[in-house]
Amino acid sequence: MQSNFDLIQAVTGRNDQEAFAQIVVRYERLVWTVAWGELHDYHATQDVTQETFLIAHRRLRELRDPDAVGFWLSKIARREAQRTRKRTPITRPIEELNPVDDQSxxxxxxxxxxxxxxxxxxxxxxxxxxxxxxxxxxxxxxxxxxxxxxxxxxxxxxxxxxxxxxxxxxxxxxxxxxxxxxxxxxxxx
CATH class of the missing domain: 1.10.10.10 (Winged helix-like DNA-binding domain superfamily/Winged helix DNA-binding domain)
Known part of the structure; x- marks a missing residue:
């Protein structure tokens, strides 16, 4: 398993998208869980998770400590989830949390x-x-x-x-x- 340092160097140095994909795979559930904790809405959580990684990709050079990437992503996810909650109050009932039509x-x-x-x-x-x-x-x-x-x-x-x-x-x-x-x-x- 490549270290966070190696993956981040590959992304920032060579724009290696495969390395960034590995970061996403490594931290996607963490980001999703943080967003869920703020939103309690499946679709909004998915949107925030995607937005978090888009922001992270653009700002990866700003990360000073590669070992703190999980915490850094968590902070981005929390901030984006809070912004989402302020912009659009989540009012979906619990029954809608089980999307039966989406295979993925x-x-x-x-x-x-x-x-x-x-x-x-x-x-x-x-x-x-x-x-x-x-x-x-x-x-x-x-x-x-x-x-x-x-x-x-x-x-x-x-x-x-x-x-x-x-x-x-x-x-x-x-x-x-x-x-x-x-x-x-x-x-x-």
């Missing part, structure tokens, strides 16, 4: 919405590692490389995030067991 759309049911809301409320450093681990399926070592943090720090942040999520989800609904695993669906059982 990921279904967002009520349990998923509850989990996404809980993840969006995590502190930013915990949100980043949680999305990379449980939504994108990266190993702890890969997350350490992506974020530029020691493995022990990533492990501790994941542990704290899981505990926060369990408390949040248990307070939200009467849940007997919560499963967070990179290869499973994200539903409370």
């Amino acid at each position: 759309a990921k279904s967002v049911d009520l349990a998923d919405k509850t989990l996404l809301d809980a993840v969006a409320k995590l502190p930013e450093h915990e949100r980043v590692v949680t999305v990379l681990r449980f939504f994108d399926g990266h190993s702890v070592a890969e997350i350490a490389e992506i974020t530029g943090r020691p493995v022990g720090t990533v492990t501790k942040q994941l542990s704290r995030a899981i505990n926060r999520l369990k408390r949040s989800l248990q307070a939200e609904t009467p849940v007997t067991k919560i499963s967070l695993h990179p290869s499973r669906s994200y539903h409370a059982h």
Whole structure:
């Protein structure tokens, strides 16, 4: 796996679009989760996610620390989501969050919405590692490389995030067991 530094150098130095595509793949779910936390609307979240990466592509040279790209993208996504919310109040009912006609759309049911809301409320450093681990399926070592943090720090942040999520989800609904695993669906059982 290429480091963030190498990918960003390839994009800014050679305008390597494949390198930028790898950045998008690496951080798309994180950006989507941040936008969802602000908007709670599937289509608006998709729009903000796309806008975030367009802005990032134009401004990538401004990023001083390649290891902070996840945080930087999160800030852009949050700002764009807040702007979207101010411009256009979201008034769609929960039923519209499951777009059945869009084959590429990921279904967002009520349990998923509850989990996404809980993840969006995590502190930013915990949100980043949680999305990379449980939504994108990266190993702890890969997350350490992506974020530029020691493995022990990533492990501790994941542990704290899981505990926060369990408390949040248990307070939200009467849940007997919560499963967070990179290869499973994200539903409370």
